Amino acid sequence: QQQVKQSPQSLIVQKGGISIINCAYENTAFDYFPWYQQFPGKGPALLIAIRPDVSEKKEGRFTISFNKSAKQFSLHIMDSQPGDSATYFCAAAGNQFYFGTGTSLTVIP
Amino acid sequence: DTGVSQDPRHKITKRGQNVTFRCDPISEHNRLYWYRQTLGQGPEFLTYFQNEAQLEKSRLLSDRFSAERPKGSFSTLEIQRTEQGDSAMYLCASSRGRSGNTIYFGEGSWLTVV
Numbered sequence: 001q002q003q004v005k006q007s008p009q010s011l012i013v014q015k016g017g018i019s020i021i022n023c024a025y026e027n028t029a030f031d032y033f034p035w036y037q038q039f040p041g042k043g044p045a046l047l048i049a050i051r052p053d054v055s056e057k058k059e060g061r062f063t064i065s066f067n068k069s070a071k072q073f074s075l076h077i078m079d080s081q082p083g084d085s086a087t088y089f090c091a092a093a094g095n096q097f098y099f100g101t102g103t104s105l106t107v108i109p
Numbered sequence: 110d111t112g113v114s115q116d117p118r119h120k121i122t123k124r125g126q127n128v129t130f131r132c133d134p135i136s137e138h139n140r141l142y143w144y145r146q147t148l149g150q151g152p153e154f155l156t157y158f159q160n161e162a163q164l165e166k167s168r169l170l171s172d173r174f175s176a177e178r179p180k181g182s183f184s185t186l187e188i189q190r191t192e193q194g195d196s197a198m199y200l201c202a203s204s205r206g207r208s209g210n211t212i213y214f215g216e217g218s219w220l221t222v223v
Contacts, residue, residue, distance in 0.1 A: 006151075034211060043113075043200055043214035044152065089151045096142065096165060097202075097212055099151035 006100025
């Protein structure tokens with residue numbers, strides 16, 4: 001059973017545009033929601049994370065929006081750049097981390 | 110570099126052989142995780158340790174897989190009698206304490222079973 005559902009599977013955005021990736025979870029025991037960025041051949045690297053007591057967290061061009069009642073959270077990448085082209089994973093954590101299936105983002109110059 | 114270190118980075122083995130991967134976590138981290146990732150998929154939980162104790166194992170972890178973390182420092186993941194379906198990237202991660210603390214991944218160990 002997929003603990004975290006992520007969409008879309010792939011995303012193409014023009015340079016300067018906004019990239020939006022969505023995730024949903026079921027287990028209300030999860031208390032930490034990170035996003036990871038992964039480049040080919042590399043391990044995932046933490047991008048930004050949020051706890052369920054806040055509805056939004058912003059770090060530079062990256063923002064997480066969190067809706068506790070809907071059990072959904074999303075990543076917004078503002079002013080998307082070609083260097084942002086990578087695979088993005090959402091995760092939900094309790095004692096262990098469960099990952100979404102990933103979104104392949106391509107930013108076109 | 111004081112990040113999570115994994116060795117070897119790449120391993121090609123014949124079906125039926127045994128392979129072992131090593132992970133050195135960030136030094137002050139007491140939790141260590143093993144994940145498996147195949148192309149186009151997210152990391153899939155295999156097992157985790159708190160110090161030297163293995164606290165949880167996924168049902169995905171068949172009897173051919175065994176992990177150890179002697180003395181609560183580095184960890185090894187051994188796969189016995191490898192099968193082609195074991196071909197994947199094996200990721201190690203570590204964190205300080207329980208949930209709410211970020212896990213940091215290593216670069217992964219690629220396994221190809223031929």
